[in-house]
Structures are given as C-alpha cells and as structure tokens.
Amino acid sequence: MTLPSLYSRIMRRNLRRTRFKIGVALTTIIVILSIIAPLIAPYPSEGYGYVPANASERKLLPPSTQFPFGTDALGRDLFSRVLTGTRTAVIQAVSVILISLLVGMIIGVCAAYFKGLIEVTLNYFTELFMAVPSIVIALFLRLTIGQGLHVVIISLVIAWWAWYSRIAYVYAKSIVELEYVTLAKLSGLSALKIIPRHVIRNIFQALTVQAISDLGSALLEASAINFMGLGLPPGSPEWGVILYEAITERGIEAFLFSPWLVVFPGLFIFMTTLGFSLIADPLREDLDPRLRRRWKLWF
Amino acid sequence: MPVSLNYIFKRTMLSILVILGVIVFSYLLLMLTPGDPAVKWAGNPRGPGAVKAIELARVELGLDKPLYVQIANFIYNFLTGNLGLSIAYKIPVSQVVISGFTATLELILFTYLFSIPLGVWLGLYSAIKRGSRIDSFIQSLSIVLASTPTFWLGSLILLASNTFTGFLPYGRVSSKLVLSTGFTPITGFYLLDSLIQGNIPVFIDALVRIIPPALAISVYPIGVLARVTRTLIAEALLEDYVRAAVAWGIKRETIIRQFVLRSIIPPVIQISGLSFVYSLVDAMVVETVVFGREGLGSILLDSLHKADFRVTLALAVYLTAFYIIVNTLVDIVQATIDPRIRL
Amino acid sequence: MVLAIQAKNLKIGYMDEEEQITWATRGVDLSVEEGESFCIVGESGCGKSTLASAIAGVLPPHALTMGKLYIFNQLVINESERNYNGIRGKVVSLIPQNPGTSLNPFLTIGDHFYYILRDVKGLSKSDSIKIAQEYLSKVGLGKDVLEKYPHKLSGGMQQRVLIAIALASEVKIIVADEPTSSIDANLRAQILNLLSKLVKEFKVTLLLVTHDLASASKICDRIAVMYAGKVIETGLTSSIISKPRHPYTRMLLDSVPLLGSKKSLNPLPGEPPSLVEDFTWCSFRDRCPFRIEQCSVEPPLIPVEDEPHLVRCWRFREVS
Numbered sequence: 001m002t003l004p005s006l007y008s009r010i011m012r013r014n015l016r017r018t019r020f021k022i023g024v025a026l027t028t029i030i031v032i033l034s035i036i037a038p039l040i041a042p043y044p045s046e047g048y049g050y051v052p053a054n055a056s057e058r059k060l061l062p063p064s065t066q067f068p069f070g071t072d073a074l075g076r077d078l079f080s081r082v083l084t085g086t087r088t089a090v091i092q093a094v095s096v097i098l099i100s101l102l103v104g105m106i107i108g109v110c111a112a113y114f115k116g117l118i119e120v121t122l123n124y125f126t127e128l129f130m131a132v133p134s135i136v137i138a139l140f141l142r143l144t145i146g147q148g149l150h151v152v153i154i155s156l157v158i159a160w161w162a163w164y165s166r167i168a169y170v171y172a173k174s175i176v177e178l179e180y181v182t183l184a185k186l187s188g189l190s191a192l193k194i195i196p197r198h199v200i201r202n203i204f205q206a207l208t209v210q211a212i213s214d215l216g217s218a219l220l221e222a223s224a225i226n227f228m229g230l231g232l233p234p235g236s237p238e239w240g241v242i243l244y245e246a247i248t249e250r251g252i253e254a255f256l257f258s259p260w261l262v263v264f265p266g267l268f269i270f271m272t273t274l275g276f277s278l279i280a281d282p283l284r285e286d287l288d289p290r291l292r293r294r295w296k297l298w299f
Numbered sequence: 300m301p302v303s304l305n306y307i308f309k310r311t312m313l314s315i316l317v318i319l320g321v322i323v324f325s326y327l328l329l330m331l332t333p334g335d336p337a338v339k340w341a342g343n344p345r346g347p348g349a350v351k352a353i354e355l356a357r358v359e360l361g362l363d364k365p366l367y368v369q370i371a372n373f374i375y376n377f378l379t380g381n382l383g384l385s386i387a388y389k390i391p392v393s394q395v396v397i398s399g400f401t402a403t404l405e406l407i408l409f410t411y412l413f414s415i416p417l418g419v420w421l422g423l424y425s426a427i428k429r430g431s432r433i434d435s436f437i438q439s440l441s442i443v444l445a446s447t448p449t450f451w452l453g454s455l456i457l458l459a460s461n462t463f464t465g466f467l468p469y470g471r472v473s474s475k476l477v478l479s480t481g482f483t484p485i486t487g488f489y490l491l492d493s494l495i496q497g498n499i500p501v502f503i504d505a506l507v508r509i510i511p512p513a514l515a516i517s518v519y520p521i522g523v524l525a526r527v528t529r530t531l532i533a534e535a536l537l538e539d540y541v542r543a544a545v546a547w548g549i550k551r552e553t554i555i556r557q558f559v560l561r562s563i564i565p566p567v568i569q570i571s572g573l574s575f576v577y578s579l580v581d582a583m584v585v586e587t588v589v590f591g592r593e594g595l596g597s598i599l600l601d602s603l604h605k606a607d608f609r610v611t612l613a614l615a616v617y618l619t620a621f622y623i624i625v626n627t628l629v630d631i632v633q634a635t636i637d638p639r640i641r642l
Numbered sequence: 643m644v645l646a647i648q649a650k651n652l653k654i655g656y657m658d659e660e661e662q663i664t665w666a667t668r669g670v671d672l673s674v675e676e677g678e679s680f681c682i683v684g685e686s687g688c689g690k691s692t693l694a695s696a697i698a699g700v701l702p703p704h705a706l707t708m709g710k711l712y713i714f715n716q717l718v719i720n721e722s723e724r725n726y727n728g729i730r731g732k733v734v735s736l737i738p739q740n741p742g743t744s745l746n747p748f749l750t751i752g753d754h755f756y757y758i759l760r761d762v763k764g765l766s767k768s769d770s771i772k773i774a775q776e777y778l779s780k781v782g783l784g785k786d787v788l789e790k791y792p793h794k795l796s797g798g799m800q801q802r803v804l805i806a807i808a809l810a811s812e813v814k815i816i817v818a819d820e821p822t823s824s825i826d827a828n829l830r831a832q833i834l835n836l837l838s839k840l841v842k843e844f845k846v847t848l849l850l851v852t853h854d855l856a857s858a859s860k861i862c863d864r865i866a867v868m869y870a871g872k873v874i875e876t877g878l879t880s881s882i883i884s885k886p887r888h889p890y891t892r893m894l895l896d897s898v899p900l901l902g903s904k905k906s907l908n909p910l911p912g913e914p915p916s917l918v919e920d921f922t923w924c925s926f927r928d929r930c931p932f933r934i935e936q937c938s939v940e941p942p943l944i945p946v947e948d949e950p951h952l953v954r955c956w957r958f959r960e961v962s
C-alpha cells in the first residue's frame with residue numbers, strides 16, 4: 001500500500017470520529033506553530049533564551065496582556081519561550097521516532113529474513129536494548145559528551161530502536177515464511193530486492209501506526225530528560241528545560257509562587273502528546289480487523 | 300501443577316545472558332565514549348589528589364591489561380558487588396543504588412497497588428458499555444491520562460496541595476516525626492517499616508506524603524491498562540468459547556468473570572510488567588525534583604553533579620537487570636496461570 | 643405434532659464497516675417437528691451457520707433480522723427484535739463447529755459443566771459433577787476428563803465433551819453446526835452416529851447443519867437444502883435422496899459416489915449470486931442446465947404432489 005492511499009483511507013474512515021478530529025486539529029496547530037513560532041513570538045530573541053536588557057524590571061511577572069504567560073526568573077517573556085519550544089518538541093519527537101523506526105526495522109527484518117546465527121544475535125541485542133533505560137543513558141552521555149539536542153536524541157534512540165526491531169521481527173517472521181518469498185529467494189532474487197519489495201512493504205503499515213502512537217511518548221521522555229537537566233542546556237527553547245529552570249532557580253518555591261512557570265510549558269507538552277495519541281488511537285484499532293467489527297456485550 | 304521447568308530454565312538463561320551483555324555494554328560505554336576512562340572512573344577529579352585518584356582508577360579497571368581481561372574483571376566486580384566507592388557518597392556503589400532503589404520501589408509498588416485494579420476496571424466498564432457515552436468518556440480519559448507529563452502533573456498536585464490544604468508533601472517522611480518517635484527503617488519501605496513497628500504517626504505521615512507522587516505516576520499505568528483492557532475484552536468477546544457459553548445458557552456475570560476476565564489476566568500481567576518499568580523512570584523524574592524524596596532520582600542528580608560514573612553505570616546495569624527480572628518473572632507467572640502453556 | 647422450530651420468511655444480514663449488508667438468509671421458511679432429526683444441507687456460504695446461530699440465540703450483534711422465528715411457539719425473532727429469554731441453554735443448546743476453540747482454555751471440563759448446570763438449573767457443584775459424569779459416560783468418556791483442560795483432549799474427545807455438554811442441561815433442541823468438520827474423517831461417522839443415537843434416546847430434536855449430504859442422509863429424518871440464503875428443497879430424507887426435484891440437489895447428490903444417479907447432471911460453471919444486492923430471479927439460474935424464460939422470476943416453494951416435499955423450481959417435474 002502506498003503512503004498517499006493509506007493516508008486517504010485513514011482520513012476517510014476516521015474523520016467522522018470526534019476524537020480523531022481533535023487530534024488532527026491539535027497536531028496541525030502544533031506543526032504550524034513549530035514552523036512560524038519565531039515569526040509570531042512577541043520577543044523572538046527571548047524565545048531563544050537571550051536575557052533582555054531591561055530584565056531586572058520584569059522578573060517573575062504574572063500573566064498580563066504584555067506577557068500572556070508571564071515572565072520567568074530571568075525576566076524573559078514566557079510566551080515567546082514556550083512558543084519557540086514547539087519546534088524543538090516536534091524535532092525531538094519526530095527524529096527520535098524516525099531514526100529508531102529505521103534502525104529497528106532494518107534489524108528486525110534482517111533477523112527474520114536471514115535466520116540462523118544472524119537471527120539469534122540480532123534478537124539478543126534487541127532483547128538487551130529493550131531493557132535499557134533512556135534516562136540513565138542520557139545521564140551517561142551528559143557526563144561524557146556534554147549537553148545538547150544530540151544527547152536527547154541519541155539516548156532515546158538507544159533505548160527505543162529495539163521496540164521497533166521486536167515488532168518488525170514478529171511481523172516480518174510471518175511474511176518471510178510465505179510461499180512467494182520463498183519463491184523469490186529460489187528464483188535468485190537478491191535479499192536487497194526481496195526485503196524492500198516483499199517484506200518491508202507488508203509490515204510498513206503496522207510499524208507506521210506504532211510509530212505515530214509513540215510520538216507522544218517520545219516527547220514525554222525527551223522533555224523528562226530535559227527536565228532533569230540531562231539534555232539541552234538552560235535557556236534552550238524546550239518545554240522540559242523551561243520547567244527545569246523554573247525549579248532549579250529557587251527550588252519548589254519558584255513555582256509555588258509563580259505557578260505560570262509550570263502551568264504553560266507543561267500544558268504544551270500535554271497538548272502535543274494528546275494530539276499525537278488521539279490520532280494514533282483509532283489507527284491502532286483499525287489495524288486489528290477483528291475489532292473493526294461492531295463488537296459489544298451482546299448477550 | 301508445576302510449570303515447565305525447561306521453559307523457566309531457558310527464560311532464565313536468556314535473561315542472565317542479557318544481563319551480562321548489559322554489563323559489557325556499560326563497560327564499552329566507559330571505554331568508547333570521548334575522554335580517558337580512568338579519569339571518568341575517578342569522577343573527573345580536580346585539585347592536588349587528582350593524579351593519584353586517576354592512577355588508582357587505572358589500576359582498578361586494569362587498563363594496562365587486554366580488553367577482554369578488563370571486561371571479565373569488570374563483570375566479576377559487578378557480580379560480586381565490588382565496584383569500589385561511590386564518588387558522590389563515598390560508600391560502596393551497590394549500597395548507594397540499593398538504598399535508592401527501595402525508596403523508589405516503594406513508591407511504584409504503592410502506585411501499582413491501586414493503578415492496576417483501577418485501570419482494569421475502567422477498561423472493563425467501558426468495554427461493557429461499548430458505544431455509550433460513558434465508554435467514549437473513559438476512552439478519552441485513558442488517552443488523556445497516558446498523555447499527561449508526570450513531572451508536570453506532579454508539580455500541579457504539589458501546588459494544589461499547598462494551595463488548598465496548606466500541606467506541602469515534600470520528602471518521604473517528616474524528619475521531626477522520625478526523631479520524636481524514634482522510627483528506624485528496617486527494609487527501607489517506610490510504610491511497611493512503620494507498620495511493623497506499630498508507629499502509626501509515621502505511617503500516616505509517610506502515607507500522606509506518598510499519595511501525591513503516586514497519583515502523578517499513576518496516570519500512565521491507569522491510562523494504558525484501561526485502553527489495553529478494553530481491547531482485550533473486545534477480543535475476548537469475539538472468542539468462539541464465549542459464543543458457545545452464551546448458547547449453553549451460562550449467565551452474563553459468569554461469562555464475564557470466568558470466560559472474559561480470566562482470559563485477559565495473562566496479558567494484563569504482561570502489560571503491567573512492561574509499564575512498571577516505564578513508571579520506574581517516571582518515578583525517578585518526579586520523586587526528587589518535584590517531591591523532594593530520596594530515591595533513585597536523587598542518586599541520579601547527585602551522580603550528575605559529582606560526575607559519578609560508577610554510580611551511573613551501576614544504575615544502568617541495575618535498572619536493566621531489574622527490568623529483565625521483572626519481565627522474566629511476568630513471563631513465568633503468565634506461563635503458570637495459562638493452562639495451555641503448562642506442560 | 644408440536645413444532646419445535648418454525649421460521650417464517652426469516653432474513654438475516656450482516657452489516658459491514660461500509661454499512662453494506664450481506665443477506666446471509668434471504669427469507670427462510672422452515673418447520674421442524676418435535677423429536678425429529680432435521681438436516682440443513684448446502685455449500686459453504688449459503689447461510690447454514692447463520693440460520694443455526696439464529697436458532698441457538700447467538701447471532702452476533704452486527705446481525706440484522708427480519709421475519710419471524712418461533713421456538714416452541716415462543717417468538718424469539720420478531721422482525722428486528724430478538725429475545726431469547728428462557729431459551730438459551732434451557733430449550734436450545736448448541737454443539738459448535740470448532741471444538742478446539744469452543745471450550746474455554748482456562749477452565750477444566752468439570753468447570754464447564756458446573757457453570758452451565760449452576761446457571762441453568764441451579765445445581766450445586768457436587769450435583770453437577772455427578773450429572774457431568776453420567777453424560778460423559780454416555781459419550782464414552784471417563785470421569786478423569788473432568789479434571790482436564792480442553793487442550794489436553796484430542797479433537798474427537800473435545801467433540802464428545804461438547805455433545806455431553808449439550809445433552810447435560812436436558813434441552814429440547816440441539817443445534818449442531820457441522821460438528822464433525824474439524825475432526826478426522828475416520829472419526830466423523832462414529833461421532834455422528836453417537837449423536838444421532840443419543841438424541842433419539844433422550845428424545846431431543848436435532849437440527850444438524852452439514853455440507854455433506856451423505857452423512858445427512860444417514861441420520862436425518864428430514865432434510866432442507868439451502869442455496870444462496872434460501873431453502874430450495876425440503877422433504878423426507880428418503881424422498882430427497884431417491885427423487886431430488888431441484889437441479890442443485892441433484893448436483894449435490896451426483897457428487898456423492900454412492901448416492902448419485904447413473905446419468906449425472908452437468909451443471910454450468912459458476913458461483914452463487916452475490917448476497918449484497920437484492921435479486922428477483924431464481925438464484926440457481928446461472929448454473930442451471932434447465933433454465934427457461936420463466937426463471938427470471940424466483941419460484942416459490944412448490945409442493946410436490948402427494949408427498950410432504952417442497953421444491954423451489956419451476957421445472958421440478960423434469961428434473962428427476
């Protein structure tokens with residue numbers, strides 16, 4: 001199935017559902033914001049973390065018409081910072097999932113296709129990396145290679161690819177057993193041709209749905225890593241970082257007395273994650289043909 | 300009836316191999332990431348003692364020996380819990396991790412005590428009411444719950460508690476109360492310890508302080524279990540044996556209890572096991588930064604500030620091992636209760 | 643004679659995701675008398691299982707119904723309304739098609755009997771175990787089976803258990819949907835004979851669904867042949883076998899070596915019509931070597947003179 005036709009089928013089938021519509025709306029808003037945020041942010045440079053010249057006069061101001069989300073402890077406009085964070089959020093979630101999906105798919109499919117020692121080894125590594133906690137990897141990378149977006153992405157990919165590898169392996173296993181794949185092998189077609197043409201094409205839909213439904217979790221984990229001070233440096237336009245700064249500045253007092261510092265960035269994480277999940281949920285149900293039937297407690 | 304010993308053996312062997320693999324992986328992290336491994340092992344020391352500390356670390360790791368000897372040595376030290384002293388705490392690394400572990404584990408176990416039943420109940424209820432308003436409400440709720448950032452929710456709960464009750468649930472237990480009642484931890488699970496000692500004030504205090512972080516952590520398991528349970532019940536309702544049971548005149552309650560719920564227990568256990576470990580990370584994130592509790596979270600932060608690579612690597616290995624052990628146990632339990640897998 | 647089952651113009655359809663309806667039965671008229679063994683025969687997809695589910699009270703929730711269905715004069719399907727109160731397990735029981743998936747893998751065989759007898763008859767555990775043993779011995783199984791989980795039993799044993807279960811609650815009607823389709827061929831006759839012997843012994847009405855005319859002819863008093871969602875011929879077994887009046891029935895008989903006529907009919911290739919759209923012509927027309935102009939109107943069930951035999955074919959006189 002090609003991507004456009006998959007897309008149009010998904011839309012046709014699900015646009016009737018309110019929850020799906022809300023998800024599409026939320027995600028659309030977030031994606032648009034991620035593109036135009038620097039243009040519409042009232043204080044673009046503060047969005048990127050620069051402390052304004054008149055900072056001392058406007059520290060920790062509550063929300064007002066001038067500063068819709070208030071200001072932070074260094075006097076920066078929180079609205080600009082949160083808005084600018086949208087792009088980072090999308091970049092983090094999408095790149096983590098895309099890289100993990102790609103790596104996991106290749107490894108899972110190879111394990112299923114090549115059998116024997118390759119299968120055992122690849123599955124062993126899959127099993128191993130499924131167990132690795134991203135946050136500790138992030139801590140280790142933070143201690144060795146410093147702060148930055150790459151720390152967030154690498155540590156999440158290390159912890160995440162194996163899940164796709166497992167799923168890809170399970171689906172691919174049932175496909176490589178099919179007759180036409182055996183025939184293709186016997187007819188001398190090379191693995192490089194068979195794998196994309198027959199295997200990946202058939203597991204693509206299931207993996208895509210899984211990937212979409214993981215976007216939200218990727219964002220949650222990425223912002224958690226940043227919230228712990230393990231990822232992006234202070235001042236970065238990232239929601240977890242904004243929360244981290246709010247709390248490290250003055251401990252919990254910071255947000256007991258200036259709750260806007262906590263409420264708004266968290267709300268954006270929540271809305272973005274929610275948007276991804278609302279889109280993914282009906283897709284997952286669609287994947288199971290049995291559940292498409294109108295089951296209910298009928299007796 | 301005994302579970303197949305063969306199955307348990309195989310599953311356990313694989314898990315042991317994986318745990319060994321994680322130890323090797325963590326050693327390779329130390330060796331292959333930028334920087335001198337000895338400097339890292341010594342905790343990026345500065346000042347007069349630095350050269351000596353680095354030399355000591357070099358000997359400790361055996362960096363002059365071939366790599367495989369170093370790895371074997373490292374594995375041996377790990378398995379004997381002999382990783383040297385923590386840079387940050389100056390006590391043995393394994394002790395550091397284990398003390399933090401009990402605190403965090405208490406929090407998660409407490410969370411799961413109510414999250415699993417609540418999640419399953421929500422899923423069951425919404426499946427039974429399929430298509431109704433309450434069903435779509437529960438479905439939306441479970442998505443919302445699973446999408447909520449734990450650390451954000453935790454902050455809001457703390458804020459709300461402070462605003463509405465004037466009580467700040469900060470820390471695991473009030474230190475004043477500990478001193479005045481002479482409470483001494485035994486197992487490290489404060490709720491359990493205070494009960495054993497009959498120390499009701501401490502028990503209540505610990506309970507009141509564990510509930511807010513537990514609420515924050517609970518959203519993920521509740522949301523996930525509600526959704527998964529609903530799907531599992533949908534699948535169960537489509538089973539031939541449910542249809543047959545209806546035709547035989549078995550009552551609805553019996554079918555739900557004995558036919559539908561029984562069949563979802565093994566997958567529910569499995570999902571709980573997977574999300575349990577996800578919650579471990581969640582707990583590490585909220586417990587210290589938001590709720591000021593000691594635990595793996597505080598250890599993580601201290602390792603960060605003191606560049607304590609030893610504790611970091613130990614955390615990586617112990618947490619992975621914990622994950623593997625939990626999931627191995629889950630698999631074995633699942634095999635025990637599913638009559639089809641019994642041999 | 644009391645009628646055990648009576649269907650009047652019963653239509654059952656399934657709605658799919660695209661809101662399209664497949665009409666699995668398109669107007670079935672049927673009367674089954676108390677105590678007889680009645681067979682429904684037809685090829686796969688003709689709506690046999692749907693009819694059996696309707697009688698057993700296990701139509702899925704997405705099934706739509708029209709027409710009427712009576713079970714011992716109780717109206718269970720009244721147009722779109724379905725009400726099986728007091729019927730399931732009390733008057734009608736089911737022997738399902740797949741023994742492997744129709745027993746709950748998490749319960750022992752004894753538990754199956756216990757929950758059924760408790761819920762249907764209010765029996766205690768010990769009483770239900772006693773009754774279970776009795777019926778298990780009737781189907782040739784020992785009491786050791788009670789402790790076992792379904793997956794421990796062979797397919798044949800599972801099917802015997804299902805027969806015992808259906809008999810144990812002392813229902814008046816047993817619906818058996820291809821009870822032997824998933825077990826070894828050499829066991830089939832044995833199980834069918836056992837079933838037919840037991841229903842006679844307990845004076846139970848049997849509604850047997852099968853695609854195998856040969857086995858139907860051995861154990862049934864009367865037969866109804868279905869094609870594309872309708873009964874196309876029904877009558878006493880002997881009369882159907884010796885003098886089939888519908889070309890489709892003849893075709894079915896021809897495919898059974900011992901029952902077929904000497905000069906076999908050559909049906910035209912083809913398939914049953916799609917059941918999604920409505921049609922007014924004879925559903926067998928495309929495959930029928932006898933078809934004439936008149937066949938563009940579907941015939942009603944026409945009585946064959948002086949026999950309790952009905953056939954849905956304009957040219958039934960020429961067919962046999």
Ligand SMILES: Nc1ncnc2c1ncn2[C@@H]1O[C@H](COP(=O)(O)OP(=O)(O)O)[C@@H](O)[C@H]1O
Pocket residue numbers: 656657664665666684685686687688689690691692693702917
């Ligand atoms: N549960 C169901 N949902 C949707 N369609 C069904 C269902 N069961 C049967 N059908 C459809 O109804 C028609 C008749 O099926 P069925 O009654 O099972 O025939 P038979 O038992 O004679 O093979 C078929 O076209 C089949 O696809």
Ligand code: SF4
Pocket residue numbers: 888889890924925926927928930931932933934937941954955956957958
């Ligand atoms: S009615 Fe016509 S088409 Fe139909 S079976 Fe009879 S002869 Fe054939």
Ligand SMILES: [Mg+2]
Pocket residue numbers: 687690691820
């Ligand atoms: Mg059938």
